[in-house]
Amino acid sequence: MLDLKFVRENPEIVRQAMALKGEAGDLDGLLARDAxxxxxxxxxxxxxxxxxxxxxxxxxxxxxxxxxRLQKDEMREVSTRIKDLDDQLRLIDAAMEMILxxxxxxxxxxVPHGKDxxxxxxxxxxxxxxxxxxxPLAHWDIGANLDxxxxxxxxxxxxxxxxxxxxxxxxxxRALISFMLDLHTTEHxxxxxxxxxxxNAASMTGTGQLPKFADDAFRVEGTxxxxxxxxxxxxxxxxxxxxxxxxxxxxxxxAYSACFRAEAGAHGRDTRGLIRQHQFNKVELVKFVxxxxxDEELEKLTGxxxxxxxxxxxxxxxxxxxxGDLGFAPAKKYDIEVWxxxxxxxxxxxxxxxxxxxxxxxxxxxxxxxxxxxxxxxxTLNGSxxxxxxxxxxxxxxxxxxxGSVMIPKVLRSYFHGHDRITVSGSESG
RNA sequence: GGAGAGAUGGCCGAGUGGUCGAAGGCGGUCGCCUGCUAAGCGAUUAAGCGGGUACAAGCCUGCUUCGAGGGUUCAAAUCCCUCUCUCUCCGCCA
Numbered sequence: 001m002l003d004l005k006f007v008r009e010n011p012e013i014v015r016q017a018m019a020l021k022g023e024a025g026d027l028d029g030l031l032a033r034d035a036x037x038x039x040x041x042x043x044x045x046x047x048x049x050x051x052x053x054x055x056x057x058x059x060x061x062x063x064x065x066x067x068x069r070l071q072k073d074e075m076r077e078v079s080t081r082i083k084d085l086d087d088q089l090r091l092i093d094a095a096m097e098m099i100l101x102x103x104x105x106x107x108x109x110x111v112p113h114g115k116d117x118x119x120x121x122x123x124x125x126x127x128x129x130x131x132x133x134x135x136p137l138a139h140w141d142i143g144a145n146l147d148x149x150x151x152x153x154x155x156x157x158x159x160x161x162x163x164x165x166x167x168x169x170x171x172x173x174r175a176l177i178s179f180m181l182d183l184h185t186t187e188h189x190x191x192x193x194x195x196x197x198x199x200n201a202a203s204m205t206g207t208g209q210l211p212k213f214a215d216d217a218f219r220v221e222g223t224x225x226x227x228x229x230x231x232x233x234x235x236x237x238x239x240x241x242x243x244x245x246x247x248x249x250x251x252x253x254x255a256y257s258a259c260f261r262a263e264a265g266a267h268g269r270d271t272r273g274l275i276r277q278h279q280f281n282k283v284e285l286v287k288f289v290x291x292x293x294x295d296e297e298l299e300k301l302t303g304x305x306x307x308x309x310x311x312x313x314x315x316x317x318x319x320x321x322x323x324g325d326l327g328f329a330p331a332k333k334y335d336i337e338v339w340x341x342x343x344x345x346x347x348x349x350x351x352x353x354x355x356x357x358x359x360x361x362x363x364x365x366x367x368x369x370x371x372x373x374x375x376x377x378x379x380t381l382n383g384s385x386x387x388x389x390x391x392x393x394x395x396x397x398x399x400x401x402x403x404g405s406v407m408i409p410k411v412l413r414s415y416f417h418g419h420d421r422i423t424v425s426g427s428e429s430g
Numbered sequence: 431g432g433a434g435a436g437a438u439g440g441c442c443g444a445g446u447g448g449u450c451g452a453a454g455g456c457g458g459u460c461g462c463c464u465g466c467u468a469a470g471c472g473a474u475u476a477a478g479c480g481g482g483u484a485c486a487a488g489c490c491u492g493c494u495u496c497g498a499g500g501g502u503u504c505a506a507a508u509c510c511c512u513c514u515c516u517c518u519c520c521g522c523c524a
Binding site for chain 2: 038041042044045046048049051052054055056057058059060063068069071072073074075076078079243245368374375
């Protein structure tokens with residue numbers, strides 16, 4: 001959410017941001033209501049002042065005095081008028097809140113302008129796309145051949161865009177979660193969090209999923225609860241409506257969660273394989289930082305996510321998202337894209353964003369810069385560190401051998417009792 | 431699921447209709463004192479939204495806020511209703 005005062009004073013900046021991000025919103029309606037609201041506020045506050053003063057006088061004079069009786073009659077009318085104005089204000093406030101929640105964050109100055117992903121800018125790459133002496137298979141074929149990933153039965157027991165993992169496949173998923181958490185907590189200074197996988201509407205609003213993107217989330221029928229689309233939601237909301245001490249910052253959290261996404265509007269895209277599932281695992285990195293440090297914190301966060309892929313020896317590149325591909329809440333975002341040989345392309349495996357104070361204002365996350373100082377909004381950041389299912393896909397494809405087996409990345413072998421490959425029997429061997 | 435108790439400032443905790451934005455304590459800050467430390471003394475210390483003044487820090491001022499929402503009343507932390515959460519006991523349960 002943007003600061004109302006900022007919107008009032010910089011409507012053109014907001015308008016430009018909306019155009020750059022391709023977001024619609026009733027900015028003019030907001031500004032008109034804002035002016036109206038302040039007029040009403042002045043009127044009702046003057047009336048309340050009168051009522052408060054007279055009520056005090058009644059209290060002093062005694063409620064049964066003649067003067068008090070007269071004043072009570074007067075105040076009855078004043079109170080009616082106040083109630084009427086308060087009702088109007090409530091309606092305007094609610095309308096303004098809805099509009100304000102629909103306005104996107106302002107893109108950072110370094111964000112390239114552009115409509116879609118074609119305008120994203122590659123900032124660096126690591127490793128070379130894997131070379132094969134044979135035609136590399138897609139991960140869904142490898143998974144089926146090794147009998148470690150089962151899409152047909154997932155379709156039977158649940159539906160499309162779900163997967164069942166067996167044996168070494170299940171172990172690989174679990175090993176990756178542990179490996180990522182171990183890395184971030186021991187090497188990068190994050191505190192591990194294991195959050196609930198269901199959150200309430202206030203949390204979804206705090207991080208920006210609601211009200212605009214309700215169709216993307218699974219809601220539990222008959223309740224106010226949503227399946228988390230990412231651990232970002234519960235973890236960022238840990239500090240909702242809190243005032244943190246400046247010395248506590250920065251706060252780093254690393255959280256594993258299953259993630260649930262309805263994938264509204266994604267019909268027909270990535271229908272095969274692990275790339276786009278309704279349920280997937282992810283280790284998420286979340287930071288609460290001082291505003292002046294959020295730029296460099298985004299660089300560090302992105303580096304922390306890259307480290308995962310470097311240790312797994314998976315080739316990747318880092319893209320700076322252009323305005324049109326940036327999304328609603330971030331001011332700046334890097335996507336890390338891993339090399340997928342079968343598709344002969346890079347695919348997103350992590351998204352690292354600086355939300356500046358956009359989420360913090362929605363969620364009421366502040367810090368006190370010093371004793372007696374006014375509380376200010378923190379800056380929040382998060383990034384995948386990294387998406388587990390897509391990492392499995394990348395490992396299967398990049399580490400596949402001509403005989404159909406898949407080598408296990410060196411850093412994961414301790415999770416496989418030292419075995420170095422997954423063989424056709426569906427178990428690990430060495 | 432049933433019964434009961436509760437939710438007050440950074441924290442603890444008083445407060446059953448007006449003198450309450452709220453006693454007291456802890457913690458924080460400033461000052462004094464004590465030749466270190468500790469203790470002691472004094473002062474100060476909630477947030478949001480407006481208005482005024484100022485280059486600004488700030489100062490002055492109005493309104494709102496005692497879990498959330500609604501109601502009664504001239505007036506609500508205080509009375510009534512609904513909801514949420516916490517605790518205790520009972521039931522059920524991986």
